[in-house]
Amino acid sequence: MDDSCPPPPAQTTPLFTFGVIADIQYADIEDGSNYKHSRKRYYRNSLQLLRNAQHTWSTSAITPRFTLQLGDIIDGFNKRHEASDEALDTVMREFSSGPVQVHHVWGNHEFYNFSRDTLFRSRLNSSTAHCECVTDRQGGLQADGIYAYHFSPVPKFRFVVLDAYDVSLLGREESSVQYSNALKLLKQHNDNEDLNHPPESEGLERRFVKFNGGFSKEQLDWLDTVLTLADERSERVTVVSHLPVHPSSTDPICLAWNYDELLEILHSHGSVVCFMAGHDHDGGYHRDKDSGVHYLTLEGVIETPPDSDAFGTVSVYDDRMVLKGNGRIADRELLFP
Ligand SMILES: [Zn+2]
Ligand SMILES: [Zn+2]
Secondary structure (H helix, E strand, C coil): CCCCCCCCCCCCCCCEEEEEECCCCECCCCCEECCCCCCEECCCHHHHHHHHHHHHHHHCCCCCCEEEECCCCECCHHHHCCCHHHHHHHHHHHHHCCCCEEEECCCHHHHHHCCHHHHHHCCCCCCCCCCCCCCEEEEEECHHHCCEEEEEEECCEEEEECCCCCECCCCCCCCCHHHHHHHHHHHHHCCCCCCCCCCCCCHHHHHCCCCCCECCHHHHHHHHHHHHHHHHCCCEEEEECCCCCCHHHCCHHHCCCCHHHHHHHHHCCCCEEEEEECCCCCCEEEECCCCCCEEEECCCHHHCCCCCCEEEEEEECCCEEEEEEEECCCCEEEECC
């Protein structure tokens, strides 16, 4: 008789699943292109791609616990056409057609369309929304109008939503201290008249553009506290923000201003397993060697051709997350550190 133990069977049923989608940037206008005219933008069809995602999530064998919408839900062009409210209604109608609760991240296009105050009062503020997917909500950080919060959909797993435009020219009143501090910082690195133009210098300095932003000390301290608590509880934490924070996961022109300060905090907490962002429509991925943290930048819906797709479904297991990508988004196995 062979008395050697067979290997344990691989865990096939996930603990839970969730959906991810980024940069829908819907507008009821003709197709256009990005700033450099190197990529086409499908403003109307982005709604159809959201519909495809919703269809997959609402008909899948395991209904996702929630969806992460990683920012830029409608395009800034809506503001120019005085169609911001209408466009948001259209997209939110699509989101609410499914059974899945959505956690919204705020990007630059949210601030092109709405003021910070308006966003806090809108359906894009998911920090206070009643959510059946949440078993434990520790509340958010709303001091100084910062949109950051965390939730735990299942014991031992936590998600932190960050505000990457906390330090920015976007969404801050020109008369505010935050605006003048952000302007001072930006001008130290960028002397162009149009601050949406990156500075001449090569490399990471190119992140100092008006369409990016950063994290205040207040938000960094708050994150540090949240992650300390998560460490003590042996939780697995996924942090999300509109802006990528790892230079190897994005074109530097899309990187958060003080990405280095954020990385330092993420890497000082063993609970952190993954960081997800949007904003760089080409997407990106990098695994940090030392910490083992996965940095995932999701391909944007807006620059995805109508015959493709750009959304993912993540299955979470005890030891890993498995991303099932659709269309432009690659499948990935994200082993926990
Ligand atoms: Zn975008
Ligand atoms: Zn963006």
